[in-house]
Amino acid sequence: MIKRHKFWERPNWLFCLLLPLFHFASVKLTFFCAVTPENSVVVWLPNAVLLAALLRFRGQRAPLLACLTFSSDVLANLVPFPWYEAVLLSVVNLLEIFFTYYLMRRSGASFRLQRVQDLVKFILAGPLFGAMLAGLLAAVVLQQFGGATTSYLTLARVWWFGDGLGLLIYTPLLLAFTQRQHQRVRLTRWDDMALVLTLLLATAILSAHGGEIDGVSVTPTLLLPAVAVIAFRFGTRLTTLFVALISLATAMMMSTGLKPFGEVAAHLEVVRAQEFILTLCIVGIGFAVLLSELQARERELESRVRDRTRELEQSNDRLAAISATDGLTGIANRRRFDETLATEWSRARRGKQALMLAMLDVDLFKQYNDHYGHQAGDDVLRAVACELTARIRRSGDFVARYGGEEFALIAQAGSEEQALATASNICRAIEAMKTPHLTSPVGVLTVSVGVAMVVPGEHDSVVAFLKAADAALYRAKQLGRNRVEVADIERRATQQSA
Numbered sequence: 001m002i003k004r005h006k007f008w009e010r011p012n013w014l015f016c017l018l019l020p021l022f023h024f025a026s027v028k029l030t031f032f033c034a035v036t037p038e039n040s041v042v043v044w045l046p047n048a049v050l051l052a053a054l055l056r057f058r059g060q061r062a063p064l065l066a067c068l069t070f071s072s073d074v075l076a077n078l079v080p081f082p083w084y085e086a087v088l089l090s091v092v093n094l095l096e097i098f099f100t101y102y103l104m105r106r107s108g109a110s111f112r113l114q115r116v117q118d119l120v121k122f123i124l125a126g127p128l129f130g131a132m133l134a135g136l137l138a139a140v141v142l143q144q145f146g147g148a149t150t151s152y153l154t155l156a157r158v159w160w161f162g163d164g165l166g167l168l169i170y171t172p173l174l175l176a177f178t179q180r181q182h183q184r185v186r187l188t189r190w191d192d193m194a195l196v197l198t199l200l201l202a203t204a205i206l207s208a209h210g211g212e213i214d215g216v217s218v219t220p221t222l223l224l225p226a227v228a229v230i231a232f233r234f235g236t237r238l239t240t241l242f243v244a245l246i247s248l249a250t251a252m253m254m255s256t257g258l259k260p261f262g263e264v265a266a267h268l269e270v271v272r273a274q275e276f277i278l279t280l281c282i283v284g285i286g287f288a289v290l291l292s293e294l295q296a297r298e299r300e301l302e303s304r305v306r307d308r309t310r311e312l313e314q315s316n317d318r319l320a321a322i323s324a325t326d327g328l329t330g331i332a333n334r335r336r337f338d339e340t341l342a343t344e345w346s347r348a349r350r351g352k353q354a355l356m357l358a359m360l361d362v363d364l365f366k367q368y369n370d371h372y373g374h375q376a377g378d379d380v381l382r383a384v385a386c387e388l389t390a391r392i393r394r395s396g397d398f399v400a401r402y403g404g405e406e407f408a409l410i411a412q413a414g415s416e417e418q419a420l421a422t423a424s425n426i427c428r429a430i431e432a433m434k435t436p437h438l439t440s441p442v443g444v445l446t447v448s449v450g451v452a453m454v455v456p457g458e459h460d461s462v463v464a465f466l467k468a469a470d471a472a473l474y475r476a477k478q479l480g481r482n483r484v485e486v487a488d489i490e491r492r493a494t495q496q497s498a
């Protein structure tokens with residue numbers, strides 16, 4: 001099985017086999033509906049087959065496709081015309097299609113015909129100029145070789161309109177059914193019924209001899225509002241199909257002598273039918289394409305707004321992360337620390353859990369800076385931050401740079417002993433880094449730590465908690481540095497050297 005999207009990538013062998021068959025059938029169908037002695041037809045469908053193929057495949061294998069449809073055109077024309085006339089008329093058809101294709105390429109129109117501007121370019125290139133050229137040439141052939149009795153201008157006009165309408169109706173129809181539509185129309189049972197009723201109404205109107213149904217005067221113009229509603233409700237695909245069916249029905253009724261446009265001369269009847277179908281096309285297909293373009297623009301706008309909102313959210317997230325991060329060490333900053341402490345405080349209070357806060361300060365850091373330089377001081381702060389982060393074990397634990405050479409650790413601790421052990425470990429870990437500090441009595445870089453631990457109660461405050469940890473840190477400094485002091489929150493002094 002050839003997949004649908006693959007099938008439409010390039011004209012493959014299957015397509016090349018089907019194209020002339022389809023083209024031949026379309027010529028036969030069109031002749032079946034021929035109404036004038038010169039074989040003038042209301043709508044000439046076959047040219048749209050090759051044009052749609054050229055547009056769909058963007059001109060790939062154009063000579064091959066042209067040869068295939070030319071052969072089928074000549075073959076089908078051999079029945080109503082002598083061979084030289086059949087060949088000449090097929091050449092005219094080919095010229096029309098390639099001239100249209102050339103004009104569309106030159107105008108830069110998208111071959112998908114899904115925007116109004118592309119549809120307008122297509123109408124100018126095909127139904128207007130391409131079909132007009134064919135009409136002027138075909139009328140010469142019909143008069144010179146076919147011995148047609150109708151005037152040259154009438155022949156040219158009927159041919160032009162027939163070809164033009166064929167291109168106008170069937171090219172968008174064939175393209176619509178061979179390419180993906182922006183939006184799929186889901187038909188309800190009511191929609192199906194409305195479509196069938198409209199087709200019945202159309203049949204009744206077209207078979208009313210351009211006159212009356214049960215005393216009510218009706219003309220085919222009555223179908224215009226119906227086609228407008230179809231375009232509004234069902235999109236390009238179904239509208240072009242509907243217009244194609246109506247045009248086919250019109251031609252067939254004329255060919256069977258039903259005279260939907262009243263008792264008028266044959267060539268005048270063709271002209272009236274063509275004008276009616278032209279109006280139907282402009283209203284139906286034009287409206288459908290306009291609506292589909294507006295809907296596509298709306299979708300594009302919505303998707304752009306979605307993209308922009310996502311970008312904005314991402315940059316907001318980035319900004320939030322930047323505003324919560326310390327630029328030098330890359331860990332959380334004071335602002336984030338304040339937020340986290342407040343959150344953890346509330347959580348611990350709700351869950352009646354113990355909360356531990358450790359404030360760390362690098363010892364004799366001014367002297368370190370003075371001795372090793374500010375840059376080396378920065379490196380040390382980064383190294384301490386790195387070590388603290390590595391020491392965090394549980395997911396709820398949190399480390400921040402509180403300011404200057406001071407850091408803070410928030411953690412859940414089961415007991416005061418645990419909190420003390422954690423702080424002591426950190427203290428020893430920093431000393432174990434063995435960062436030379438010649439102006440310190442220890443000879444290496446050390447930190448002092450003040451620890452506070454509490455199960456937050458109703459009368460406790462986070463500010464007092466912070467102050468207690470700070471006071472413990474101050475005590476650690478006073479008592480000789482490189483040590484841990486535990487805050488005396490419940491008036492129980494605990495002291496431990498690191």
Ligand SMILES: Nc1nc2c(ncn2[C@@H]2O[C@H](COP(=O)(O)OP(=O)(O)OP(=O)(O)O)[C@@H](O)[C@H]2O)c(=O)[nH]1
Pocket residue numbers: 328361362363364365366367369373374375376377378381403404405477481
């Ligand atoms: N290199 C560097 N130094 C900083 C930074 N922030 C603060 N400092 C320095 O840290 C030093 C802190 O000095 P002090 O408050 O006197 O404390 P200390 O020298 O560590 O003495 P103790 O705390 O009593 O052990 C000052 O010299 C500040 O300039 C920083 O981001 N980078």
